[in-house]
Amino acid sequence: MPENLPPPTLNQKKRISVWAVLAFAGLLAVLVLMGVRLVGNDSTPVRLGEQPKAFTLTTFEGEVFHSADLRGKVVLVNFWASWCTTCDVETALLEQAWQTYQVRDDDAVIFLGVAYMDTENASRAYLRNHGVTYPNGPDLRGEISRVFQVNSVPETFILDADGTLRDFKIGPYLSLEQVLTAVDGVLSQSGE
């Protein structure tokens, strides 16, 4: 017990309290840092009608897409993974939809595929096996999935020409019609 000890000399007491203050300050600084980061990170999922934060996708071919540069287009962002069993059918549907817009020569729509928690080799093989032609790239450091608060795949988000989230789908699209309806719906809203 402190009372039973001989009283510490002034010098000793002073030194220790400085160390204690430093230790507390250091610990608090780390905690505040984590807390700030957590608050920045823990933000609620992007809601319909809100603009997600800016993101950059570098495709496997090396092409770079900045979300800010895509204003004026309807952007469909699809998160998938080569290991995801339900992505398979959806990827084929998205490719069909993409071809539909290419045939229409509709420059107002772009699809971006994001490989979520995947390895580059596996992603490339997946894209090759499915004959995917729309731009696809890895989710480097999980930055894009963090913007959209993606927790599983597949998830798809559709942004309008202003970069506002207009539609999303958790889980796979089940038919070509579903994809086209969703994209056309946002297109027509943008047109207004």
Added chain:
Amino acid sequence: MLSIVGFFTLALAFLLAAYGLLAVIFGLVQKTPAWIESARLALLMIFPLVTVSVAALLILLAGQRFELAYVYSVTSLEMPLYLRLTALWGGQSGSLLFWSWLMAGFSLFFALHKWSRDADLLPWALLVVFFTLGFFLMINVFFEIPFERFWHFPDGSRVVSLLQPRGAWLLTPQDGQGLNPLLRHPGMIWHPPALYLGFTGFIIPFALAISTLAAGRNDRRWLEIARPWILIGWVFLSLGLVLGMRWAYDILGWGGYWGWDPVEIAALLPWLSGTALLHTNLLQARRDGFKRWNVVLVLLTFVLVIFGTFITRSGVISSVHAFAGSEIGSPMFIFTALLSLGSLGLLVYRWQDLQAGYEPAFGFNKETLMLFTNLILLSILVICFLGVIYPIISELITDTQITVGPAWYKRTAGPLFILLVLLVGVCPLAVWSGTNLARLSKRLRIVLPISLLVPLFVWLAGGVRHGVVLVSLWLVGFSILVMAADYIQQVLVALHKNQGNFWLALGAPVRRNRRRYGGVLVHLGIILMSIGIIGIEGLQQETQVTLSVGESVELSGVTFRFEALEHHEEEARWITEAVLSMSRAGEPVGALYPQREIYPNMGLAVTQPGLQGNLAVDLYAVLIDWRPISQDEATFRIFYNPLVSWLWVGSAMLTLGVVVALMPESARRKLERAAKSEVISG
């Protein structure tokens, strides 16, 4: 039904922990031992309850019950049973349940230990355990519930809920999403459990340290109780790290074993402080010194475990290991803050009482060397810690996250690791306290010249000209020689004593002093591991080439010839296997078979590097790509990894060392000693 059983046993365990916490507080305030006893009995019940819950989840995983959101997210029909079972720790909520279960297991210690001599420690230890365990159980009961199921409404909407919502039907998906292919590896069986055992095992030393501080005691009793648990926690942590390295080496296909990923570092941090703790622990056991060191290091180690868990699971830091962000960030943050602030507060409050009864004398002795070792370990810890939080600081200041790469760690922590090798080498030359230079110079005269043969040999025979590698290997050789010389001397002494029975004398030193030679084996293990690290950091060669069938490439004197690309189908997977034959100066030395496995139904591809190695070098090839039409051209990444096998050999040695140190003295040995004392008294 099973999911309900699983959840309610879990909820009951949480309620018991909450009750236990209240009962302990009440008992402490009222000074009523009956409340403490009641809390102890509550703790006794938690482990069986969580065990039932874990068993329920395992049965659900094995039975492919995809109506459970967790089972759906981590398993699929085609996964083999062992992977379905190990998927228990394949996702956030399941791995938290597994964590709680291990921690509940370790906590049993507090309910079962005989506290008669230390009754004043028990209530505080229980307080810590109920607080910590209760927190993790709460996370599993309220935030990350592994037993939630899918339900659907007539309008097609879908919810995830524990109990049936009104008007909803159970939704049972045909198949699950399956486990990320990177986790589909036998490493999944051993790496996470070993690491978790290491993490959760430190609850025992931590609770003992806190209780000693809280009870106002100043003796070393807590360390005596904690010592085996510190060793056990430390060896599992070490094994977890090494198994993770092996996994990365086998499956990730980048030819290395350690990527300085923030989560890897988060697991390394408690290992560093835990290693420092092993040393000061020894010093307090021998003399009454280093009291403050010990308390600080125990608290630090456990706080770092919790800190690592927090950053991995909250999504604060992005990494291949990170779990997808979830709502547990805030509660985990509060818990981490309470635990660390509470520990520090108690430490500061009791700081004056922890004056050592003994001041170490500086000089060339083990005490001073251990102090140095610890300062180096803690410097590495600070470097690594700064590396982990630097991206966060940089984002706050510059708004972009700057990640610190491997090059930074190699440059800052690398030289410190080399210094550690040197310290391991010279330590056996030092006496315990004081300074004895005569002994030192006598040994050095023999060992130093011989040890210089090591770099000379590597220079001449291996053709290595890399300065840092030569110096490091010299230090390694020196350390091993010092240990060997020490051991040989002990064997000679024993030989002299038992009239020349060589085999008996060979094991005599270990039999006489298990603790010491267990420690020597651990150090030998670390030194052998460092050979592997030196090899890959200093001498690794790699190349990436596209070869046609029949073409070859040379790397470090080995010619790799692309012989064939073979495809075969097996149970819904296509395996593409390349054959690379290898020769050295025209002499064939075997072949590598790097593979790509494609699961066409699932669009899933897994890389299997081709690997052939011995203690001198690993030849390692990854099949990156091939032309699907012509099939006669393929791209390879080929690695020449010298000495890397020593990493695995060393880790086995390290484990053996801990086992030796922990082994109780055999009954025969005790009898022998008793017989001897009889002879003497007779």
